[in-house]
Amino acid sequence: MTLKVGVIGTGMIGRDHIRRLTEVVSGAEVVAVSDANEVVAKEVAAGLPAATVHATGEELIADDRVEAVVVCSWGPTHEQYVVASIEAGKPVFCEKPLASTTEACQRIMAAELAGGRRLVQVGFMRRYDAPYRALKQAIDSGVVGAPLIYYSGHRNPSVPEHYTRDMAIVDTAVHDFDVTRWLLGEELTAIRVLAGKPNRHGGELLDPLLMVLESSSGVLVTVETSVNIRYGYDIRGEVVGEEGTAALADTGQVVLRRANSAGVAVPEDWRERFVLAYDVEFQEWINEVTGGRTLTGPSSWDGYAAQVVCDAGVRSLHEGDRVEIALGTRPALYS
Numbered sequence: 001m002t003l004k005v006g007v008i009g010t011g012m013i014g015r016d017h018i019r020r021l022t023e024v025v026s027g028a029e030v031v032a033v034s035d036a037n038e039v040v041a042k043e044v045a046a047g048l049p050a051a052t053v054h055a056t057g058e059e060l061i062a063d064d065r066v067e068a069v070v071v072c073s074w075g076p077t078h079e080q081y082v083v084a085s086i087e088a089g090k091p092v093f094c095e096k097p098l099a100s101t102t103e104a105c106q107r108i109m110a111a112e113l114a115g116g117r118r119l120v121q122v123g124f125m126r127r128y129d130a131p132y133r134a135l136k137q138a139i140d141s142g143v144v145g146a147p148l149i150y151y152s153g154h155r156n157p158s159v160p161e162h163y164t165r166d167m168a169i170v171d172t173a174v175h176d177f178d179v180t181r182w183l184l185g186e187e188l189t190a191i192r193v194l195a196g197k198p199n200r201h202g203g204e205l206l207d208p209l210l211m212v213l214e215s216s217s218g219v220l221v222t223v224e225t226s227v228n229i230r231y232g233y234d235i236r237g238e239v240v241g242e243e244g245t246a247a248l249a250d251t252g253q254v255v256l257r258r259a260n261s262a263g264v265a266v267p268e269d270w271r272e273r274f275v276l277a278y279d280v281e282f283q284e285w286i287n288e289v290t291g292g293r294t295l296t297g298p299s300s301w302d303g304y305a306a307q308v309v310c311d312a313g314v315r316s317l318h319e320g321d322r323v324e325i326a327l328g329t330r331p332a333l334y335s
Contacts, residue, residue, distance in 0.1 A: 001290045006032035006066035008057040008081050009073030010044040013095055016271070017070055017282070018044065025283040027290055034060040036073070057081045061088050068289055071095060079104040086111045086119050091289045093282075095123040096174060098303025102311055105304035113331055118295045121285055122303040126179040128284070129277035131248045135237060136183050138246040145242030147184060149220045152176040153236030156227040157268070158201070165206050168225045169193070169313040173211060176223045177309040178302060180213070183239070188221070188309050190214040190324045193316040201228040211313060232266030233273055301334035 005028050007018055014035070021028045034054040035041035045051040054060040057077070061069055061084045069085045071078055071094040079099040085092035086108070098120070099105045112120055126132050139147060154172055163171075181188060191213045195206040208226035215221060224236075238247035267273040281297070288295055305327055312323040 001027065003028045003286050003290050004031045004065055004067045005029065005070055006034070006054075006060040006063060006068075007070045007072060008034050008060055009071065009095075010035040010037075010041050011072065014070075014072035015044060016278075017072060017095075018048070020279060020282055021070075022048065024279050025286060027286045028282075031065045032060045032063050058084055061085050061090065066090065068092070075100045079108060082108050082120060083111045086115060089115070089119070091119050091121075091285075091295070093121050093123065093285055094303070096178075096303070097170070097307060097310075098122050098300060099307065102304065102307050105300065105307050109300045109304060109331065109334075112300050113333055116333070118299060118333060120300045120303075121295050122298040122300070122306075123281070124175065124178040124182075124298040124302065124306070125274050125277045125281045126175055127182050127298060128281040129274060132179060132183070132237070132277075135239065135246055135248055139183055139239055139241075140185075144239065144244035144246050147219050147239045147241050149222075149240040150180055150184065151222050151224075151236065151238045151240075152180060153224045153226075153234065155224075155229045155232075155234040155236075157230050157232055159205075159227045163205070163227070165204075165317065166314050168205070168207065168209050168227060169211075169317060170310045172225050172227060173209075173223050173313065174306050174310050176225075177213075177313075178298065178306045179237070180215075180221050180223075181302070181305060182298075183237075184215055184217075184219055184221075186216045186219075187305065187327055188213050188325055189216050190322055191309060191312050191316055192322040193313050195317070199226070199228045201230065206317070209317070211316075213309075233269050234266055235273060299334045301330055 010033055018030050021030050030048050031050050032052045033041050033045050034057050041053050045053045069090055069092040071081045075097050082092050082094050194210045199207050207228055211223040213221040312325045316323045
């Protein structure tokens with residue numbers, strides 16, 4: 001069975017996912033595209049023999065040929081397209097964020113709960129990364145004992161001019177928040193954001209940031225964001241347990257020793273580091289949708305929880321205080 005997919009948003013990430021759906025994974029065909037810039041949408045569709053260009057995302061969702069929807073548009077538009085997909089009864093893969101406000105995430109969950117089944121998956125791709133999955137297995141197996149501290153690091157060589165102070169939390173650290181919840185299997189309950197000596201390459205940004213979070217069982221979590229560190233794209237993760245530690249490691253790398261030094265290549269950007277995770281993410285989503293199985297990937301609740309943590313982090317950044325995180329009761333649909 002081939003899943004007929006419509007893609008809303010044909011910018012950089014949208015085009016990359018279209019390439020993935022048409023050239024990398026199996027079981028999917030892109031039959032419709034839409035973008036706020038119709039010229040760009042038509043350029044993308046020209047390379048897709050079966051694709052129709054729709055003027056709006058709503059028209060794409062209503063297309064009878066479209067069986068599932070991928071949302072890659074600007075964040076503030078996510079709510080309208082995800083809710084429309086839910087109301088149409090069509091599975092929808094939404095790139096992060098699920099929505100740009102906590103209230104919008106709650107409305108998405110309300111629409112999904114009204115239908116009584118999961119239709120939404122959020123694009124938190126780190127859960128599909130082989131090293132992260134190995135780290136999750138190590139934690140769940142108990143080999144290092146109960147987790148006590150989790151260190152997370154997110155480093156970029158640079159960021160674009162439109163990058164703002166708050167984006168270090170809502171655009172960068174949001175991945176760390178989600179993967180921490182997934183690794184530990186529990187919610188985050190408080191956050192404090194600290195800004196110290198600034199990187200001279202960061203301009204007016206408060207960079208780097210150190211975030212200290214607490215989990216429901218008392219695990220301490222630190223998240224470092226350094227987005228102008230120049231040397232490369234570097235993702236760190238280490239859990240300290242009662243009986244040992246487990247950390248992410250560079251896999252499949254050649255260690256080069258020369259000139260009294262040893263080292264491995266550092267990825268240039270997020271696409272290079274997580275390309276395989278994106279592939280696995282989409283293949284598993286396609287398999288579950290076409291097989292009629294319950295979605296097991298990041299849910300609307302996960303998107304909501306990440307947004308609430310981001311909101312608390314932004315408040316802490318601006319106020320300088322520890323901020324408690326209140327999620328409310330998780331609906332049974334997302335258990």
